Amino acid sequence: MVGKKAFTSKQKQLARLAKAMGHPVRIAIIEMLLSQSCCYHGDMSLEIPVAKSTLSQHLHELKDAGIIQGTITPPTVKYCINKENWSMAGKMFEKFFQNDKNHG
Amino acid sequence: MVGKKAFTSKQKQLARLAKAMGHPVRIAIIEMLLSQSCCYHGDMSLEIPVAKSTLSQHLHELKDAGIIQGTITPPTVKYCINKENWSMAGKMFEKFFQNDKNHG
DNA sequence: TTAGTTGTTCGTATATTTGCGAACAATAAA
DNA sequence: TTTATTGTTCGCAAATATACGAACAACTAA
Structure with a gap:
């Protein structure tokens, strides 16, 4: 139990981002948002084969990971990619x- | 229930890869293998703070996802990145x- | 106020993931 | 054969993730 290192924050952050992308529904959400600049829950619900409550959960996870943002525009909610974070993630x-350790 | 599309194999594959990378232990494993070309379970066990059985499970998952390969060299097992798959994943x-749909 | 629309949260069930130690398998050395 | 080394698999427990429909909240329109 000696010499074992804790994970770095970069390792944890990368894992968190990867995990957020680790489901087909969330990949599909991101693709829609990337290709259409912005989208509404309802629009996505028509394309993605899950219940609206499930879709909402996936949107929440992506929001939690910082990948997307939601803006309330009654009666809808407009989602878009968090461009700054998305760029950083990329x-x-x-x-x-x-594995480029010399240009960071 | 009309108009909903199943996920494409690309979406599923990307999600699978992301999921495989979605844990700090597995990020650490990949980093070690990338930086040292090849590594042994025992070497990794000294660096990564989990039980050897847990490490073995993570290695298995990465192997399942096609990211790494294992070669038995008694009494050790040598792991390395599956370079072809890693390149494809990248x-x-x-x-x-x-979101480059025009150069693929 | 009463409906209608949109999306979230709640409650619940099931499945998967993560983790550990013990037991096991395979090989090499004594 | 016995012992030691290395790593996997087993058995189990706990935590997360996934999914659904019902209920709810917020706003708009009648």
């Missing part, structure tokens, strides 16, 4: 896949 | 983050 994954 | 994530 860079993290890029570095990870390149 | 490209999938790259496209996803760029």
Whole structure:
């Protein structure tokens, strides 16, 4: 039990982002938001094969991970990608896949 | 219940890869393998703060997802990144983050 | 106020994940 | 054969994740 290191915050953050993307429903949500700039729960509900309550849960998880944002525009809720965080996430994954430790 | 589309195999594959990366232990494993070319269970066990049986489970998951490979070299087992699959995964994530539908 | 629309939260059930130690398997060494 | 080393699998417990419909909240329109 000596010498074992705790996880770094980068490792934890990357894992958190990956986990948030680790479900087909959430991949589909992100793709819709990326391709249409913004979308409404109802729109997504027509395309994605889960109950609206389940969709809401997945949206909540993506929001929690910082990947998307929601804005209330009664009676609907408009979701969009959190562009700043999405860009950061993209860079993290890029570095990870390149294992590029010298340009960070 | 009309008009809902099943998930594409790309969506499912990306979600599967993301899910496999969605845990700090598995991120740490991949980082070790990327930086040292190859590693042994025992080496990783000294660095990563989980029981050896738990580590074995995580290695199994990464193998299942196609990210790593294991070769028995008695009495140890040598793990390495499945470079071909890793490269493909990198490209999938790259496209996803760029939402680049015109160059695939 | 009463309906209607949209989306979230609640309550519940089931499935999966994570984790550990014990037991096991495979091999090498004595 | 016995012992030691390495790593996996088993058995179990606890925590999370997934999913659904019902109920609810917030707002708009009649």
